Amino acid sequence: QKEVEQDPGPLSVPEGAIVSLNCTYSNSAFQYFMWYRQYSRKGPELLMYTYSSGNKEDGRFTAQVDKSSKYISLFIRDSQPSDSATYLCEMSSYNFNKFYFGSGTKLNVKP
Amino acid sequence: DTAVSQTPKYLVTQMGNDKSIKCEQNLGHDTMYWYKQDSKKFLKIMFSYNNKELIINETVPNRFSPKSPDKAHLNLHINSLELGDSAVYFCASSQSGTGGRTDTQYFGPGTRLTVL
Numbered sequence: 095q096k097e098v099e100q101d102p103g104p105l106s107v108p109e110g111a112i113v114s115l116n117c118t119y120s121n122s123a124f125q126y127f128m129w130y131r132q133y134s135r136k137g138p139e140l141l142m143y144t145y146s147s148g149n150k151e152d153g154r155f156t157a158q159v160d161k162s163s164k165y166i167s168l169f170i171r172d173s174q175p176s177d178s179a180t181y182l183c184e185m186s187s188y189n190f191n192k193f194y195f196g197s198g199t200k201l202n203v204k205p
Numbered sequence: 206d207t208a209v210s211q212t213p214k215y216l217v218t219q220m221g222n223d224k225s226i227k228c229e230q231n232l233g234h235d236t237m238y239w240y241k242q243d244s245k246k247f248l249k250i251m252f253s254y255n256n257k258e259l260i261i262n263e264t265v266p267n268r269f270s271p272k273s274p275d276k277a278h279l280n281l282h283i284n285s286l287e288l289g290d291s292a293v294y295f296c297a298s299s300q301s302g303t304g305g306r307t308d309t310q311y312f313g314p315g316t317r318l319t320v321l
Binding site for chain 1: 248313
């Protein structure tokens with residue numbers, strides 16, 4: 095079993111839709127949870143960074159962590175065509191010596 | 206100004222060759238990383254250096270050898286290239302004095318390696 099599982103998509107939504115992206119994990123030692131956005135032929139860029147459980151909001155983006163279910167989500171409100179990219183989740187343990195990425199979900203927001 | 210830069214951007218080479226990829230960061234960060242991203246977008250850590258010292262060395266063939274001449278540079282040398290080495294290689298850096306990562310990683314643009 096992989097440390098982190100993420101549906102590769104592609105996920106296609108109309109402009110303005112609410113998008114939900116998810117990752118599941120198996121290692122209960124993970125404490126830090128990150129979401130990255132990667133445009134085609136570019137490096138990943140950090141979107142959201144959450145420690146332990148709970149929600150974190152930044153503009154149209156909300157990151158949610160449910161440690162009891164080992165499940166994290168990224169919500170995008172009022173999605174825009176410029177949100178079309180691959181979204182990767184990443185998780186690490188408290189000492190950061192082990193960290194794992196999901197395989198990424200490709201999102202396409204249609205105008 | 207480019208924060209994390211990599212050269213070359215594209216690299217096409219024959220099996221069995223030796224090649225190097227260079228990475229430089231001008232952010233003053235202490236920690237640098239090499240990742241491999243395969244065709245399915247799976248991003249896997251290969252190495253991490255903190256202040257020129259190897260911190261993370263995942264299970265990677267010893268044909269891959271990182272070299273850090275100073276904390277702003279982390280180069281990746283690959284010997285005897287194989288078809289399976291074809292991937293995009295990303296360099297990244299983060300500000301950390303402990304060897305672990307406590308904050309944002311900044312990624313380079315990637316080097317697309319194709320082994321024929």
